[in-house]
Amino acid sequence: MEDYIKNWNKIISNCSFDNTYKMAWAKAIVETAISKDIDSALIISFEEIAELFLKYYWNQTIYFNLTQGSSLKKIPEALKYTKNLIDLYYAKKGDYFPQRYEKIIFEDFGIESEKNKTIKKIVKTLGQDVSWRFMNLSGETYPLYELVENQVVLSLENAKLLKKYSDFLFPMINYRWTQMLESFNHSPRISSKVRAIDEDSIKKRNNLNKFREFLDLEFSDNKRYCFYCGKEIVDDDLTIDHVIPWSFMYSDDIWNLVYCHRSENSSKSNRIPEETDVKALECRNKLLLEKLTENKISSKRVDELQLAIEKDYVKKFWISSRG
Incomplete structure (x- = not known):
């Protein structure tokens, strides 16, 4: 395995945490690399990553209300913004039946602008914290990507490696995210919930x-x-x-x-x-x-x-x- 992927694995497996930002960040970058045809350096805007943050936190919150940080008094800002948007969505919708983020047409509920404002708020949070902190581990900085004006820049070689090893990295990220959630939440079946969200296989309410x-x-x-x-x-x-x-x-x-x-x-x-x-x-x-x-x-x-x-x-x- 290439050293670049080993370094990703090292950070995912050993990073310190008081919230789940680092796993959401890692997952968003890998997911974006998978979704694009890569024939040059890969440039990912913070807006793209922020919307994936919103998607991840939306789905984990609207179905299972999972806590994403160690402090119950001060919840992570990205989660707070997500919860506010969910509350607005429920108010406009008129019921409390959950729906996956990617299946919602926000314009139909008149809250497209609020969704965009939420993404911008998350962008600001990313720039202040996880974007640069993710690469630091035990006093050492691993050059996984460059940060240029609210953009993540990956070389052509590294972007291709992320895409090639995505089947290895995704389970690692989900496993680590689950570990974090188990330390933050008291609810049962955390791993089943995370897996169901990731695979879009949330079991329907039985009759x-x-x-x-x-x-x-x-x-x-x-x-x-x-x-x-x-x-x-x-x-x-x-x-x-x-x-x-x-x-x-x-x-x-x-x-x-x-x-x-x-x-x-x-x-x-x-x-x-x-x-x-x-x-x-x-x-x-x-x-x-x-x-x-x-x-x-x-x-x-x-x-x-x-x-x-x-x-x-x-x-x-x-x-x-x-x-």
Whole structure:
């Protein structure tokens, strides 16, 4: 392997970090090298890199709200700008269903100019920090590229090497990014989330109706009641909700699923539940297990419910979700 690629690998594997900027920077440069026909020196504008930053952080935030830095009080500026744009997008869209950055036509929502302003803000952040810091490791500077007026300049030879070894570098970058995220986040299945975003294979919300045969047994009068308000729910207004948000759990678990009204499900969105809801869910799970046992229901769902009660999953995952 050429020394140039070894140096990329050395920095990716050993760089210090208090946020994920360096991995986003590395990924953006390699992704750009792959996307272009290279027959001369490769010049990448900070604007191109900034939009890729926005794409990466948008997708990781809108689906899983992943923390990208070590400080909960001071989030990385690029992530802050991204979150502000997501909030504006949701406000214009009128619902909270996530969508990948690259599939959104921002003009349709009247926020194209806000997107461009966000990119310009990220450009400024790149120039102040990661663009030059990325090449420094243990007191030594590795000449991976040149910086010229908010542009990354790679020689023809080095650009071709990045493209040639992209299949080696991408897994390294994703692995290191995942390590960083695991140190910043308490949520489960980080590697699955990162891989799903990168491969555009985020699993769709499953149809939760298969859980009804179990959840119905909580009630003895053949009616269904809302977990949050306690009122009866008519069939047309019935939904099944993840008490601890799906975006955190990235799974459908019977011990975390309840009936509620559609309006309450929509307004709750990805909000972390209050302690009163957590205690109510713990009581519900014990009651549901009793009902399932009384009715001699034997299923892996029952086993999962019993294990969740024994291992105190509700409280443990709720505490983790609060950060």
